[in-house]
Every structure is written in structure tokens, then in C-alpha cells.
Amino acid sequence: MGRGGHAAKAEAEGVVLLDTDFLIKVEKGRARLPQAFCYISVVTLYEYIRGKSDPLAAKNLLEEAFAVIPLDNEVLLKATEIWRDLKRRGLLIDERDLLIGATAIAKGLPLATYNVKHYSRLVNYGLKFYAEK
Numbered sequence: 001m002g003r004g005g006h007a008a009k010a011e012a013e014g015v016v017l018l019d020t021d022f023l024i025k026v027e028k029g030r031a032r033l034p035q036a037f038c039y040i041s042v043v044t045l046y047e048y049i050r051g052k053s054d055p056l057a058a059k060n061l062l063e064e065a066f067a068v069i070p071l072d073n074e075v076l077l078k079a080t081e082i083w084r085d086l087k088r089r090g091l092l093i094d095e096r097d098l099l100i101g102a103t104a105i106a107k108g109l110p111l112a113t114y115n116v117k118h119y120s121r122l123v124n125y126g127l128k129f130y131a132e133k
Contacts, residue, residue, distance in 0.1 A: 018044065023040065025114060105127050
């Protein structure tokens with residue numbers, strides 16, 4: 001689904017991109033899933049399944065529960081643009097956070113995360129944080 005499709009869906013029913021830390025808190029019962037259509041980045045999928053005893057089962061479960069957004073050209077170009085600017089300014093962030101944040105920005109999705117500090121440098125590039133309505 002292109003940027004316009006995500007933005008249109010956001011207006012219609014509420015959508016959100018879940019960060020890995022948010023997903024883990026939901027799994028542990030420390031948070032609830034938003035009352036919105038939930039997406040995850042393929043990076044979140046990777047981060048989540050790599051620590052599981054049965055990665056394939058975990059992968060299948062997440063793919064059934066959430067729409068997984070790949071690192072397509074739109075996301076990669078946005079991440080590259082942001083990385084170059086942050087590097088020039090000496091403000092680089094973790095690559096995985098950059099890719100998840102760039103996914104949210106490129107697709108027009110608010111990000112649900114408990115690591116606001118990690119993502120704060122991306123607000124100037126258009127990142128919005130999810131707030132339950």
C-alpha cells in the first residue's frame with residue numbers, strides 16, 4: 001500500500017506502526033495493542049523473532065496478526081536522506097531505529113513506542129508518535 005493508502009486508512013480508522021519495544025511490552029502484558037489497524041516493519045519482525053526459541057512460529061504468528069511493511073524504495077530513500085543529514089550533523093541513531101522510523105515517516109504512520117528518546121531526532125523529519133484516542 002502506498003503512502004496515500006496508509007494516510008487515507010489513518011483518517012478512516014486509525015493506524016499505527018508498532019515499535020519492537022512496544023510489541024514486547026504487549027507480549028508481556030505491560031501494554032495493550034492500540035485500537036487501530038496495526039502495522040510492523042520487517043525490521044521489527046526481525047528483532048522480535050531473533051530471540052525466540054522457535055523463530056519460524058513467532059514469524060508466522062506476527063505475519064498473521066499484523067501487516068508487515070517491507071523495506072521498499074520509498075523507505076530506503078527516506079532512511080538514506082535522514083541518515084546523511086544526521087551523519088553530517090554528528091547525530092546518528094541506531095540503524096534499526098532509523099529504518100523503523102523511516103518506515104513510519106515514509107508511510108505516513110504514527111509510531112507506537114516506549115523509546116521516544118531513541119526516535120526524538122526523527123521528529124524534525126516528520127515522525128509522529130501514536131497517542132491513543
